[in-house]
Amino acid sequence: MSLPLAATHPRLSVHLFFPIIVIVLTTCSSAFGQSDTQLDTTVVDDTVSIAAAPVTTLLVEDGKYDDGDSLRLFWVPSIDDQLIDSKVTGYRVYRLVNDGAAEPIVDLLPGVGNYTDKNVELDSSYVYYVATLTESGEYPSIHTESISPQREWINFRRGYLFIIMMIISAAIIFYVETAKRGKKLFVRKIAGLEAIDEAVGRATEMGRPVLFIPGISDMDDVQTLAALTILGRVSRTIADYDSKIFMPVSRSLVMTAARETIKTSYQAAGRPDAYNDDMVNYVTDEQFGYVAAVDGLMVREKPATVFLLGAFFAESLILAETGNSIGAIQIAGTARPAQLPFFIAACDFTLIGEELFAASAYLSGEPRMLGSLKGQDVGKAIAMITILLGVVAVTLSEAWGVGIMTDLHAWLVKVFSSS
Amino acid sequence: MRQEIPLLITAIVGIGFVIQYFIPHWPFSRMSDWFSDWFSIVGACAIILGALNLMKVSIEKTYKRKEDWGYAAVIIASFLLMTIIGIAEGRGFRNPGTSFDWLYNFVYIPLSATMFAILAFFVASASYRAFRARNFEATLLLIAAFFVMIGRVPVGHTLSSFMPIGWQLSDLASWVMTVPQAAGQRAIMIGIGLGIVSTSLRIILGLERAHIGGGK
Structure with a gap:
């Protein structure tokens, strides 16, 4: 009978409803002599709460x-x-x-x-x-839905990078082909490379050797490769002039590659008999152990010419200053901007960044190789235009709130931050 | 064939590396690791060649009593000492407390630190030459270097503390480093990036052969 009562009187709260039931039941049990029966109740402690909500x-x-x-x-x-x-x-x-x-x-x-x-x-x-x-x-928390990982074929996040790479590569190949057809290409003079013949000649006249240091990185560093390409040209000149070269290296693979490079240059110069493996010798992989050995060699052998080409780190200035102290003519080059000031301060000629990579093409004088240098200029043109666009876009966007410039800035950031 | 096979391998590996950067799917996704592993294996084998060469040159020099043979004798003694102790101590030769570890920490590291410390003197002598005001560019370099150096030490801050914030020596030093210096460095970096692309392309296409002894 209680359910219809509650249903027909919605304002009658449970707080009123339960006491009535309890009173009726208590009264009845007392009346029928059943007071020994206890009511089973559960006490709810409303002070306990969840310590933290789930994610x-x-x-x-x-x-x-x-x-x-x-x-x-x-x-x-x-x-x-x-x-x-x-x-x-x-x-x-x-x-x-x-x-x-x-x-x-x-x-x-x-x-x-x-x-x-x-x-x-x-x-x-x-x-x-x-x-x-x-x-x-x-x-x-609740569980996620079931999922299986999927493979993708193309990394579209690197799409812009791919397009830029294709444009620059196409430009390089275009100029290589143009040069092959006989078109004359202008390449500015690079003082450090112009001085190579003179530097080797000086060593020959003084009867002292040439010291070639290819940095302390291994063959997986493109700077070491660039250094070895220059070594090919330099050792050819040394073979022609009948001068001497010695090359302490800090990596075994560089030793093997450098020996092969020098050997082939001597063969090309028609003087294979003048070559011997001791021109290149391994010292140690340890950075400052290598520096100590090379510094000692410099001071004892007093080379007339020192080439410091490749990847250098904290040892750059120690080597360059030692070379300077013995009066050697020094030609240095690296693609590590942090080391460039040291070389500029201590060496006679410094190949700055890209000049190191251009050296081989420049020295060879082959039109195809020079064409590749010309192709780089397209990349520089893209960089210059992009920087100008970026500066204009940021200026107009920040100063005058030009909407299209804000979008252009965001797009440029997106293009050049893809990785 | 002596040059063609290395050039072919170079071209295949070079193109493979370019492709793997844009294709995340197997097997391209693993190529970088595979080549890295192979490079380590070849490098580990080549270290034997290097060590043998070092010993050959040093023993020859010592045996024939060539000029400065004493240095070569020190190399032989050091090499043998480290090698024998390393082998005697087994697989855990690099663990702390071993004789090898002691030699490394208390002989090699101090010697290495000594060489590094010489840098301080060379920085001073190179700076002296570089900062002489021989021409306009060198004078500009000297002035910029003066402000950067003094702006980065406490005395520079104290000397210019009366000036409004933004115009103090430390602010000037920061400006030199973050605006003209950073701009110049970025220009060099862009050139380096393009140079690397061009060199890589020349090597992949086989135009560049000087590193394997080719070319005119």
């Missing part, structure tokens, strides 16, 4: 432009994480592989709202959830 909006997506080896998780951190006296100590990411048991894969700091799982396999499916960690326990 929300948990999403999982396939890693973009990869080999199917990553899944990315995003979530909104627990609302309690934003409190000043937050009880949240971090987040724990759980993973279920192929509907198996949940396993924790990483613990993250408070405030973190994303994670990339790079330990995934193509043929498996994954479900994730994130637990909010507090001193009193873990508070899990």
Whole structure:
């Protein structure tokens, strides 16, 4: 009878309804002598509350432009994480592989709202959830939907880079072909390279050797390759002049490649008998051990000419100053901007950055090689136009709020920040 | 054939490396690691050649009592000492507390640090030459260097503390470093980047052969 009463009197609250029932039942039980029967009640303590809210909006997506080896998780951190006296100590990411048991894969700091799982396999499916960690326990979020990683064939994020690379490469090939057809190309004089013959000649006249140092990087550094291409030309001149070269190196592979380079140059000069393997010798891979050995050689052998070409680090000035102190004519070149000031201060000629890479083409004088240098100019033109556009766009956007310039600036940033 | 095969290998590997940068799919995704591993393997094998060469040259010099043979004798002794101790201590020869570790930390590192420390004196002598006001450019360099150096030490800040913020010596030093210096450095970097592209293309296309002993 109580249910219809409650239904027909909606304003009659449960606070009134239950006491009536209790009074009726108590009265009845007393009347029928059943007072020994106790009412089974549960006490609810409303002072206990959840220590931290779980994370929300948990999403999982396939890693973009990869080999199917990553899944990315995003979530909104627990609302309690934003409190000043937050009880949240971090987040724990759980993973279920192929509907198996949940396993924790990483613990993250408070405030973190994303994670990339790079330990995934193509043929498996994954479900994730994130637990909010507090001193009193873990508070899990809902589970994500099941997902499997996917492979992509093209990295479209690098699309702009690909286009720029194609334009510059096409320009280089175009000028190489143009030069092959016999068109004269102007290449400015590079003082450091013009001085090579003179420097080798000086060593010959003085009866002293030429010291060639190809930096301290291995053959996987393009600067070392550039240095060896110059070595090919220099050793040819040395063979022609019947001068001497010695070359201490800090990498075994460079030793092998340099020997081959010098040997072939001596053969090309028609003097294979003048070559011997001891022209190039390995010292040590250790940076300052190498410096100590080369400095000692410089002071003892007193070479008339020193070439410092390749990748140099903290040893650049030590080597260059030692060379300077023995009165050698020094030609240096590196693509490490931090070392350039040292070479400029201590050497007679310095190949700055791109000049190191241009040296081989310049020295060969072959039209095809010079054509490749001309092709680089297209790249420089693109760089100059882009810088000018960028400066104009940022200026007009910041100073006058020109909308199209803001868009242009954003687009330029997007193009040149793709990686 | 002696040059063609290396050129072919270079072209294939070079093009492969360009492709793998834009294609994340297997097997391109693994190419960089594979080549890196192979480079390490070849390098590890080549170190034997290097060590043998070092020993050959040093032993020859010592045996024939050539000029300055004493240095070569020191090389032989040091090489043998480190090698024998390393082998005697087995796989954990680099662990802390081993004799090899002691020699490395208390002999090699101090020697290495000594060489590095010489740099301070060379910086002073090179700066003295570079900052002489021989012409307009050198004078400009001298003035810029003066302001950068004094602006980066506490005394510079103290000397110009009466000036408004933004016009103090430290601000001037920061401006020199972040505007003209950074602009010049970026120009060099752009040139280097293009130079690398051009050199790489010449090597991949086989135009550049000097590094394998070819070319005119």
